[in-house]
Amino acid sequence: xxxxxxxxxxxxxxxxxxxxxxxxxxxxxxxxxxxxxxxxxxxxxxxxxxxxxxxxxxxxxxxxxxxxxxxxx
Numbered sequence: 001x002x003x004x005x006x007x008x009x010x011x012x013x014x015x016x017x018x019x020x021x022x023x024x025x026x027x028x029x030x031x032x033x034x035x036x037x038x039x040x041x042x043x044x045x046x047x048x049x050x051x052x053x054x055x056x057x058x059x060x061x062x063x064x065x066x067x068x069x070x071x072x073x
Contacts, residue, residue, distance in 0.1 A: 027052065031060040032069055 034046055043061060047054040064070045 028060045
């Protein structure tokens with residue numbers, strides 16, 4: 001049974017993009033994908049487009065910035 005759990009966790013659906021890992025990776029990756037498509041967007045626009053709370057988007061942006069994935073101006 002532990003082998004199945006390990007295989008599931010290693011499956012592509014659970015692999016983070018851009019080195020981001022942890023429970024936030026899905027949302028962080030979603031925010032990063034949105035930014036790549038809509039460069040120069042603001043946090044409130046991302047929150048509306050992705051139907052996420054603004055505070056959640058701000059937290060994801062902090063992770064992306066800390067990992068060097070984005071620059072904030």
